[in-house]
Amino acid sequence: MIKFNRKVSVRICAFALVGKKRIAATRRFMKGDNNGKDNLITQNTAGSDGTGNVSDAAEIRGEENSSPAESAEKKAQGGGEIDLKYASFGEAAKGGVLGAFIGLAIIVPGVSGSAVAIMMKLYEKLLYALGNIFKKFKRCALFLLPIAAGIVVGFALGFFGVKTLLDIMMFAVVALFAGLMAGAFPAVADEIKGEKHTPLRIALFAAGIAVPVAFSLIAVFAGGGTRSLEEPKAYEYIIYLALGFAVALTQLVPGLSATALLMSTGHYVPLMNSVSISYWQSNPEIFAIYACLIAGFIAGLLCFAKLMSLLLKRCRAATFHAVAGLALGSIITMFFNPEVYAEYQSWADGARFSVDLVLGAILFAAGVVVAYLFVRVQRKKNLPLAK
Numbered sequence: 001m002i003k004f005n006r007k008v009s010v011r012i013c014a015f016a017l018v019g020k021k022r023i024a025a026t027r028r029f030m031k032g033d034n035n036g037k038d039n040l041i042t043q044n045t046a047g048s049d050g051t052g053n054v055s056d057a058a059e060i061r062g063e064e065n066s067s068p069a070e071s072a073e074k075k076a077q078g079g080g081e082i083d084l085k086y087a088s089f090g091e092a093a094k095g096g097v098l099g100a101f102i103g104l105a106i107i108v109p110g111v112s113g114s115a116v117a118i119m120m121k122l123y124e125k126l127l128y129a130l131g132n133i134f135k136k137f138k139r140c141a142l143f144l145l146p147i148a149a150g151i152v153v154g155f156a157l158g159f160f161g162v163k164t165l166l167d168i169m170m171f172a173v174v175a176l177f178a179g180l181m182a183g184a185f186p187a188v189a190d191e192i193k194g195e196k197h198t199p200l201r202i203a204l205f206a207a208g209i210a211v212p213v214a215f216s217l218i219a220v221f222a223g224g225g226t227r228s229l230e231e232p233k234a235y236e237y238i239i240y241l242a243l244g245f246a247v248a249l250t251q252l253v254p255g256l257s258a259t260a261l262l263m264s265t266g267h268y269v270p271l272m273n274s275v276s277i278s279y280w281q282s283n284p285e286i287f288a289i290y291a292c293l294i295a296g297f298i299a300g301l302l303c304f305a306k307l308m309s310l311l312l313k314r315c316r317a318a319t320f321h322a323v324a325g326l327a328l329g330s331i332i333t334m335f336f337n338p339e340v341y342a343e344y345q346s347w348a349d350g351a352r353f354s355v356d357l358v359l360g361a362i363l364f365a366a367g368v369v370v371a372y373l374f375v376r377v378q379r380k381k382n383l384p385l386a387k
Helices: 002-015 020-031 034-045 056-061 068-076 089-105 113-119 123-131 137-168 170-192 199-221 234-252 258-265 268-273 277-282 286-314 316-333 338-348 354-380
Strands: none
Touching: 089 113, 089 137, 089 234, 113 123, 113 170, 113 234, 113 316, 113 354, 123 137, 123 234, 123 286, 137 170, 170 316, 170 338, 170 354, 199 258, 199 316, 199 338, 234 258, 234 286, 258 268, 258 338, 277 286, 286 316
């Protein structure tokens, strides 16, 4: 009884600081009023800073302060479940388009498949499906199937089509994809619309912009040259596993570029050049390298999907501030990466650039308009992008 009175006294002192409403709930709690108990538990676990806004500390705590009854109720209601069923063929087609952008991201510098996922309202579903593929295999596999098909199509299209266009008119093609990313950025910004912009969240946003820019600077000015894939030593297979693991992070976090990462390590050009029958015949060990990259990539997807889901669950607003910064930084780096920088150098050496520049400006504007119109259409549907 003494311990109970002490606990109640501590609660009364705490609630006295934030107004009469909590004191009244505490009094009802002491009298045995069930409504008072419910109100007290709700107010105590809400994580409010007194103004109705949830603090960063409360976001990080997440569900840790929830009572067992509340947790059980949420579980019973399926609060932790995410519906992975495609409502229509059109929804499944969106998954395929998302996969295509993920496949293109390996070829086109700066393209972010995860930013497209946020625009299409599939980002959190993608994270959930990857993170729970072993627990709920059938549901998750059916959701991921159109995306996987899109990845294959996107990579093939990127390698055999877009890569050829990049060789012909690098700046114009990059400008088109940059316009698409810029037009889609409001979808990312919608996730932090109406949130309180605390100093911590602003710092995360600024850091998000800085990270992809730093990646590009390293790739341009301190790149690893080119690495040979022939006759790899035993320890190099471990490096390829780690590289595949790191590439997976670039596919789940907007703003990080797989192309920039591979260029900074000197593996981008050798890997692209290795995709040919003649190379495979003369260097069959390349398939062991592919296997290591794929194994590391799959392991990275599973790990980082879990991590990102946890961050969104525990501190959603803070995480999306960082994600928004990363997405904005990736748009900047599309015009400053090793491949585009080489194009700038050719212009400086006297190559004609007026056609590329004009065409690039037109395609950039077209990309912005198309992507933004798509965002507006999404906003008008029953699944709005804004919170």
